[in-house]
Amino acid sequence: MKQVLSFSNRDLLYEDRKLSEVALINPSSTVPSEFEYVDLESVSGTEMIRHRLERKETAPSRAQRLAKRGDIFYQTVRPYQKNNYFFDMDEDNYVFSTGYAQIRPQINGKYLFTLLQSDAFLGQVLDYCAGTSFPAINPSILSNLLIRVCTNQREQELIANFFVYYDNIISTASSRLASLKQVKEASLQAMFPQKGETVPKIRFKGFEGEWEEVKLKDISTKVIEKNRLNNISITLTNSAEYGIINQRDFFDHDVSNTDNVSGYFIVQPNDFVYNPRISTLAPVGPINMNKLGYAGVVSPLYYVFRVTGFNKSFLDIYFHTNVWHKFMKDNGNTGARFDRLSISNELFYEMPIYCPRDENEQQQIASYFTSLDKQITFQTQRLEKLRQIKAACLDKMFV
Numbered sequence: 001m002k003q004v005l006s007f008s009n010r011d012l013l014y015e016d017r018k019l020s021e022v023a024l025i026n027p028s029s030t031v032p033s034e035f036e037y038v039d040l041e042s043v044s045g046t047e048m049i050r051h052r053l054e055r056k057e058t059a060p061s062r063a064q065r066l067a068k069r070g071d072i073f074y075q076t077v078r079p080y081q082k083n084n085y086f087f088d089m090d091e092d093n094y095v096f097s098t099g100y101a102q103i104r105p106q107i108n109g110k111y112l113f114t115l116l117q118s119d120a121f122l123g124q125v126l127d128y129c130a131g132t133s134f135p136a137i138n139p140s141i142l143s144n145l146l147i148r149v150c151t152n153q154r155e156q157e158l159i160a161n162f163f164v165y166y167d168n169i170i171s172t173a174s175s176r177l178a179s180l181k182q183v184k185e186a187s188l189q190a191m192f193p194q195k196g197e198t199v200p201k202i203r204f205k206g207f208e209g210e211w212e213e214v215k216l217k218d219i220s221t222k223v224i225e226k227n228r229l230n231n232i233s234i235t236l237t238n239s240a241e242y243g244i245i246n247q248r249d250f251f252d253h254d255v256s257n258t259d260n261v262s263g264y265f266i267v268q269p270n271d272f273v274y275n276p277r278i279s280t281l282a283p284v285g286p287i288n289m290n291k292l293g294y295a296g297v298v299s300p301l302y303y304v305f306r307v308t309g310f311n312k313s314f315l316d317i318y319f320h321t322n323v324w325h326k327f328m329k330d331n332g333n334t335g336a337r338f339d340r341l342s343i344s345n346e347l348f349y350e351m352p353i354y355c356p357r358d359e360n361e362q363q364q365i366a367s368y369f370t371s372l373d374k375q376i377t378f379q380t381q382r383l384e385k386l387r388q389i390k391a392a393c394l395d396k397m398f399v
Contacts, residue, residue: 013151020143023112024104029066031056031095037063040075040099043083045174046117046167051094065096070109073100074116077136079125086113101139108153110160115147118394159397163390170386177379184372191365192321193354204368207361216305217349219315223304225266227297236267236296238275240282244290264297265304270312272319274303274348276332276341284328285341287319303348311359313366318353320369327351 019025037054039062054063065073071087077099086109087094096102105112115121124145129135150156190202198210235247244267267273267290276285289312290296298304307315318324328351332343356362 014148015151016146017149018144019103019147022105022107022147022149023072024106025143026065026102026139027104029068031059031064031066032093035059035063035066035093035095036091037095037097038067038073038085038100039097040077040083043073043075043085045082046084046086047171048085054095059095060097062097062099063095064098065100065102066092067094067096067102068092068104070105072103072105072109072113072116074103074142075099076101076139076142077134079122079129079135079137082117082122084113084117086110101142107149108156108160110164111150111156112147114160114163114394115149118397119391120395121145121147163393166386166390166393170383170390173379173383173386177376177383180372180376180379184369184376187369187372188317188321191368192318192323194323195326204361204364207356207358207364209357211354212357213352213354214310215349216351216353219310219353220272220305220307220349222345222349223265223267223271223306226300227261227264227266230262232266232295232297233261234294234296235261235264236273236290236292236298238273238286238288238298238302240275240279240286243286243288244273244292246292246296261297263300265300265302266295267298267304268295268306269293270307272305272307272315273298274305276301276303276343277339278334278341279339284325284332287324289316303345305349311362311366313370314355314362315353317366317369318355323354324351 033056035054035056036051037059038048038051039060042048042050054060067073067087067089069087069090073085073087073096075081075083085096085100103112103116125137125142126135128141128145129137150159187202191200193200193211200211236244237247238244269290269292271290272287273290274285274287275282278285328341328343331347331350332341334341356365
């Protein structure tokens, strides 16, 4: 089928072609005796994040796709992740897993790669995937899928260059975000005393002396007020990644039964919530402050406490360190459920909090991390917007 579209003030001819008509699929090759192996975990988005040295005799059996400059490696297992890679290196010793389809373009390679990244093509791929937990498409089926190709080579080049340029902007924004997160992680380690220490490695100028220890019970009170009259219908969740969030905003629906939250604890703005569910991001469960600016309710499985006479912003930052983790591990247990930490109320409020004696130092630390978090939020939103713009361009060009 042919269609005429307008781009750059010219009439362009587009044709539907099978992928195998514009590229070689899984060309044969001989794997070298030693090579850099790229498995399905080695590509994130369109970036190669790692690779490892392997010898042919001990390498995984899936190490079979010898890369040549200009090759496209398309993830055939869980393709919805879009972890696909354009190999733009001169090296001849990179071998990819058979979890990728190796596509050797016979048209502009970067143009073809852009086509394969479009949601229109992904939709076709998903229609032909087999399997539930690990949906995958067979390379022979992949090769017969149709793509709409511009027959004008100059236009292929212009379109490819546009998306390469945009990908560079996205990559730069992603790197900035990663750098900010690394700075925060390093700062959390350096600006709070670690195990056996009484002072941090890095301090703001003008502050000295050992930090002091206070008990959580000395600076907070347990919140026991429940939603008896069902006056509050907003259910909150304490997420290890996102902090305290509205369930409806996060899940697009209420996980709890909103008709039966009378036994839930009421959380006011600036109250703290401990979620005993453990995860990779929160090995003893997260503690976060309610920064939403409005009240909500949380499951009675959570611990809720209200801080008085202490810098709340500093304490919020403190709970993003791992300084308090040892206390929780020493005094809590997972019991039969390995995804939840159990600790008594009495022990929980015995938790030691290490802090500067000078309240001005507490405030400077809090202000520093607040500023850093604002930058991270800005870069996160900017990166998401850039990706949305790219997706919109892909949809309009390759619908």
